Amino acid sequence: MSTLTTNAEAVTNAPDLEVLARPPQVLNNRNPHWVTGAVCSIVEGRTPLWWWIGFAISATFAGIGGACILYMIVTGVGVWGSNSPCFWAWDITNFIFWVSMAHAGSMISALLFLTRQKWSISIARVSEAMTVFAIMCAGVYPAIHIGRVWFVWFLFPVPNSYGMWPNFSSPLLWDVFAVTSYLTVSSLFWFAGMIPDLSVLRDRATTKIRKFCYGLFSLGWLGTARQWRHYEMMYVLLAGITSVLVVTVTTIVSSDCATSVVPGWHATIFPFYFMVGAVYSGSAAILTLLIPLRLAYPQLKDLITPSQLDKVCKLLLLMGSCVAYVYVIEIFNAWYSGNAFEKGAFWERFHGIAAWYPITCLSINLIVPQLFWFKKVRHCLPLVFVLAILCNVGMWFERFMIVTTSLIHDFLPSSWHDFHASIVDILTATGTVGIFFTLFLLFIRFVPVINMSELKAVLPGSQPDHPTGGEGH
């Protein structure tokens, strides 16, 4: 970490220019000791009542979702609303929704880490947790959406005596590799970042069980210079790999659509489209998680600062504008292509009974992010929270629009048939939301939600040339 601190000179060398000064990452001049206490108290304190209520609700939804999945597996995919021509609907919609949402987390923690963006440090841990849990939710669908779940191993290149070997030209197979590698790498990255913090919890542990558990997961961390040297090397490497995955995973997922012949899917803009949509929805998800977290644990208000949230809002604005660009260019291209099927797909998308999905999607995604041009909006956190939720609703509708409205209006109008979701579709989807929040609540209770070790390194006092001269060490 010490190598990083020298880069903070820009802040420290211009103390007299208030306008150019970068806002501090920790407010109220907190010292490292305070930071440790503030973060660890969340894990070490009593479990608050709201946590139990939230956990009960989300675990119930997760349980119902699990029951729906079991019912689907023993009965048949027909319990969903999928039909011909809409062979995929909520299953792939939710898969894309979750896997895309994950991306903002990786981007904030890995890409911004590599580019030395210090403002991301205190929100990185939550973002990574969001990433890992969202991939888990996404991973539910490809595994169960198939007709014969018990043969899901056919998707993996497992040597066997059946002569089964996957077809490497199928984008679904690419998905399998993309999602599994993404889950592996982002989990490792998340866990690796936690090791020093877990050792802090171990050292502060008051019970034997806690000491043992945190001791187990902190992998014998002592904080020696040698350990730090190896650790940072590994962390940079993992960040590098994760940064690549930020770009590749969602573009591979987009090729499910882009490599097909379906009008409305078959477009070269799809990788970019999915990528920007992914970061957009992920930024919104991070805001949705951080704002209530600050409210629940007021001590975090000094660590997760309005200026950091403001930057996430700006990221959301940028990506939201890219998404808006894609919407426009997609419609333009459909018209400009002169292809009756492409034109038809977009024409039908906004007509008929299925028109409300794209209209919901467009009206949210074109308007809501643009509100973030205003600083007042960015700094009114209750409003940001509401808008962020709206953005994710809009993005869910976008995924749904892409998947279903293209399928239900394909080449031969004779095969057109509307899609209607079944109750099992809905409960499975809310079940994944339940899984997500169950995991997130567990995360809050058992893991430090902020990367203390990294954050302490950017405290004003931790920099030798800072006017305060390392006071507080």
Next chain:
Amino acid sequence: MKKIFQHPPRDTNPTLWRTQGEKEHTPEFAEGLAREFTAEATAQDQESGMSRRNFVRLMGAATALTGLGLTGCRRPEAHLVPFAKSAEWTIPGKFLYYASSMPTPLGAVPLTITTSDGRPTKIEGNPLHPINAGLSNGSTDVFAQASILDLYDPARSKAISYDSATVARADLDTFLAKVRATAAGNQGEGLAIMTGSESSPTVDRLHSELLTQFPKMLWVEDEAISSSEADAAFDAVFGAGYRPFHDYEKADVILALDSDFLNPSASGLGSARGFAKRRDPNQAMNRLYVVENHFSLTGGMADHRIRVRASEIGEFTAALAKVIAKKTGDSDLSALVAPLRGNGGKFDLAWIAGVAEDLIAAKGKGIIVAGTQQPVQVQGLVLGINKALDNLGSTISVVQTLAKSPTAKDTFLTLAEKIKAGEVKTLLILGGNPIYTVPVRFNFSNLLARVPETLHLSLFADETSKVTHWHVPAAHYLESWGDARSVDGTICSVQPMILPLWNGISQVEILAALAGEKVDGPSAIRTSFNGYSKDGSDAAWQGFLRNGFADGTAWPLSKPSFNQSAAIALVQVHSPSPGDFELVFLRSSSVDDGRYAGNSWLQETPDFVTKLTWDNAALFSPSDAAKLGIKDGDMVKLSSGNRSVEIAALVAQGHADGSISAALGYGRRGVSHVMENVGFDVYPLRYNAFYCFHTGVKVEKLAKPPYVFAATQEHQNMEGRNIAREGTLDRFRKEPEFASRMDGESPPPVSIYPNPPLTSDLQWGISMDLNTCIGCNACLVACQAENNIPVVGKDQVRRGRDMAWIRIDRWFASADHSQENLAMIPMAIMCQQCENAPCEAVCPANATVHSEDGLNLMAYNRCIGTRYCANNCPWKVRRFNYFDYNDRPLDELYYGPLAPKGMADSLKMVKNPNVTVRMRGVMEKCTFCIQRIEEAKIARSVKAGASDVTKTPMPAFKTACQQACPSQSIVFGNINDPASAVSKLKADPRTYTSLSYLNTRPRVTYLARIRNPNPAMPGADMVGAANRSPEHA
């Protein structure tokens, strides 16, 4: 191995003893020592049948089995029982084919029946039969294809009953003997027999036999959809028993007046073939005018079509006749039309003038044909016009059919009167379902209650069986001996393919018992055969059975005589005026008059035009619907007098205003599971069973929630996409390749995926002729029967999950958006077997791959059901098993494992043993009948032996759809062989590929439809213009 314990030797006088017996050493004690338990305990063991040892032994075995044998993980054991003695001629696994025929009121359908291990599994047309002359495939209609399912229907009646109590066969025999004895005593007074109008020489022979013995007996023929009006007209004009025979192959101009003559299941086989032969644009093409109230198949084929209410067809015909009479100056026709006055109907006079001119120009080479359910007035006028245009004797001949019926038969009206007068004591209803079909005004169930002895012979214990005293399960035609006349009079054999599954009895057996004739197998049929055949030898009889028909028994064609005064008398009978609305009763394309309502294949076959499954509907014209505020699915009440029917409405394109059409045969209750909650019964509104329409019907829109139909096609408009392509004859002559040029400029056909090598000498392809495809659905059901395609039920069809491998898309097109110039094009779509298949690239499990002979294969075992292939199929021909459709009751699909598993044993018997029955979670689709391809390839290899197999010709075989097609519009074959029919058709300039810009290179190509408009007709420039304005077609 019971061990006997050897006691130590004992003292004779012991000092210690436990019982007196031991002390004295009595024999009882000695015996007791050797026993393990007392005699009482042993006796108790034996009484309960379970000894302690046995109990322990069983428990041990059970523990061992559950613990060690892991029986819980094994499938239940099943035993294969081989033939102890194989039947002669059979090779296990090979099909046997028999000729037979299916008797229908329209004439027998000659058949070749495939049997597998003694059970019939598939029905094909008999190509040897004269009505299939020139058709290499034979042909069948949709009902014949589906009839095999009726044979195995588990809902069929299985026992003879008297007043709902099951009785023995002997009781029935006693009853029939009693009836015979009574009839012999009083010359048959009080005995009435009611049958359908299937024409069978043996039934006719027994009928005359009975009449000789019991001259006062009443014999009634009744059909729900009868041709009495037409028959009455023909009897009057041509002479008793003479029926017209239309030779459509000879006709240059055809005018169909409310006649669906092209529909094989409404008018018998043969017409479509003759008509199709004249649709080749490279030869002299015919021209078809159609006047009708709703779109029929024939209307869809029309070059010019006009919408006229069914009840105004008479007036329309009169107007046409007047024009023709005036233009030709024909005095007979003038005399015929002179007394006719208009009824206020307004018709497009230019249209009438145009048709009249064209018909006059084609004098002697035209046909005017009226629907058989139009009143005698229409029939008389049509005959008069045909006579005036010299069509009688050239394109229309007559046949003398009296040979088929020994005496005039009474109609239902006579029966009703006699029952009312109390003159009927015994009524035998042999077939039919009069309680359901007879007009409500007769109150037939009350009439039946007045008859002391009633008997009903039918496949199902149906509405009529419930009110008759006797119910006798009928034998299906596939399990009984019989004979029947096909539409041309040729006598066909009906042979049993299997013993009656549930002890059914045939009509012939009952009639023979009444006539005192002993029936032993085919004896009654043989007796008839010896009667009509010149050669009664065993060899001739064997030939009759082998070929399925008796050669030379067709009715000879003769030139008709024309009775002018009778014709004048006919036209005096005015058809009723239409009133507000007329209701037209249609023959259902799925259930006929209701007789096939229990057949789930047919229920799930979409209607030709509306594409509804499992339902009928009241069809309204778009402008009437707009006026009445009716949308699809709205419930309406149709009423006439004091009778009314509630039915869901459907807006029907091309429907006449002021007219409502509804198919008969739906809304049956309480007979079989399949018939429940299916459609609406419109029989209660029928007044005159001989007309197809009823006038003065009132419509009331009901404030009920809309009814949800299960339609297989919801969007009727091609949206400017050139999917089905058509043009006019003129355009074709100027630009023969107009259809393929509609693709316009395409990007160069480059594929980035390597294509699988097509190395075989056999490369399969299909050419589908849109010009001759009438959209009759025969291919659909043929495919379903051949490929074990499951039925999914109404609820699943509503959800868009029907499983048909081949479907018929029906497009409506109107270049000017008007109903007047609306055209219909059916287009059969099956897997296109793309050489560069989009489905193959995306399957992660390699479950769909390409064969070296160009087939897009589906490996069910590898399929895990990602459904990506189906998403990526531009034609959406892939079907997914969302549930275990084969293994769960269709109304309990959602119960999953809680629903009972397994299908009825009898339904298993209908499955094609060469085709896998698919489980849930796998994708399926058309395979070009790969089982037939492989069978032929194996036969070729066997034939080739050591010689070069590629030089050995393939044995002739056809796909199921091709074999069923009555107009031969599907041609399958080897496209590598330039001499094959399919290669020749693919070289036709009309050939085009649908969605060719995708560069998937389909193996299925289409021949564009060519219409032959008459330039003098109004709207002639709108004919053949389905693809005219791409933005608005």
